[in-house]
Amino acid sequence: MKLEENAVAEILKDVLEQGERTQKVIENLERKLEHKDGQITSLIKGFEDRFTNIQVKAPAPDLSPIEDAIASGLTNIIQTIEKNPRPINRQLRLTLFPEQVRNPEYYQVMMRWLVWIVLGSLFMILGYMLLSKRLG
Incomplete structure (x- = not known):
């Protein structure tokens, strides 16, 4: 009986030692995980700080060609309006073949x-x- 008690005691001692070693490994991994978590948090914060301060400065566009085109178009419209309107010629035409359809x-x-x-x-x-x- 004493042998069995010694064997059980040694097995329990080994299991206890194994549990302690496992606990140490787990604590070590938790510390490393907390350290990595801190690093990731600092990286994310740095990333957010960098990209919230971005300012895009576009050069002022050169609109002079567009302004010239609008001005010339307006002068053409004004000249057309200033001319006398053309008389409307009403014609009654019977066409066998229409002018638009050429099928x-x-x-x-x-x-x-x-x-x-x-x-x-x-x-x-x-x-x-x-x-x-x-x-x-």
Whole structure:
């Protein structure tokens, strides 16, 4: 029994020593962590101080070309206003082909309509002539 008690006592002593060493390592790591935390805090503070004091000074822009363009545009507008207004010419124009649309498909459709209108008109005239001869 005494042997077992000695073995248990030695095991407990080893466990206690191991726990003490672990505690020392943990305390050492906590100190290092606090030191690193202090360093990081000081770095962040230095970074914030550096970037809060930044002042960007842009050179004054050269607006003389823009001012010249505006002035010349205004003089043109004033000269146009000072001239007498042109008379409005109203024209009644019937265009078969519009001036803005230049698609070949439009021309084909319009020519097809024109051919059908001419053929229809010719058919109606001939029909009228035939009916007037028969009835008259």
